[in-house]
Amino acid sequence: MNTATRDGLGVGVAVGLSGAAFGAAAVTAGLDVAQSCVLSLLAFTGASQFALVGAVSGGGDLLAASAGALLLGGRNTLYGLRLADLLKVRGGRRLVAAQGVIDETTAVALAQPTPETARRAFTVTFASLYLMWNLTTLIGALGTSALGDPGVLGLDAVGPATFLAILWPRLVSEPGLRGLALGGAAVALLATPFVPAGVPVLLSAVVVLLVVLR
């Protein structure tokens, strides 16, 4: 097995397993099994999926919850820009490849030495991650529905822990971003008593705008 395939399978299978955490979080938030699976099949981008169900579980405004999920999905557009020159896909193949443009596939593809191995790494990561993520979403959702009260198993802590695990590497490699993270968290908490659930998270994006346009 060559390096590109091995890298792709390793990341795809390992990260794909955390679909179980998503399935559990979604059902804990009040989604049914079908709704959890549709999100994994169609949205297929972990942070946005967790953001949507997290806001829903807070009894939040659905429009604000959706907007937060879509804002998080905006980074995949940047990944697409980076990958477009590398993948060189057109027509129907581009429509399929687009679904695979996420954190993990981009990271593995961009780490490869040549365009050819990058394309293989993208395909293998996408295929294995898509299969695992959807399979384990179903298992996690079914398992949690059978459970009753997910709070007993501490599953309500899985959502925040997931976000932290996604955010952590960036805070370690770019210490300059820590202030921004603290600012985003503070704005959201301060706004919580005054606006509908889901909106505080969006307000934290305003902090970003201020930093960017400063």
Added chain:
Amino acid sequence: MTLWWAIVLVSLGCYALKLCGLAAPRRVLDHPVVRRFAELVPVALLAALIAVQTFTHEGALQFDPARTAGLGAAVVALVLRAPFLVVLAAAAVVTALVRVFTG
């Protein structure tokens, strides 16, 4: 707006955002301010989500000792460079244990 509509909106929107990057003319999205905004937004949003999901409940600030301990366990796991799934498991297990002991 029902939950199903939110799911459809997020699903279609997330796919469209991915396709935009692959298909869009470069100049449109390559503007430095757009790029910088898109790079920094996840940092603020993820931090906000962590704070809101850990320290609020149904639109009010709430300190939940078990969930806070769970997040602390996730931090320890991350400092020790534990794999992704171990981080999530540590958070869930510690949260559950604290609930058992604090009743």
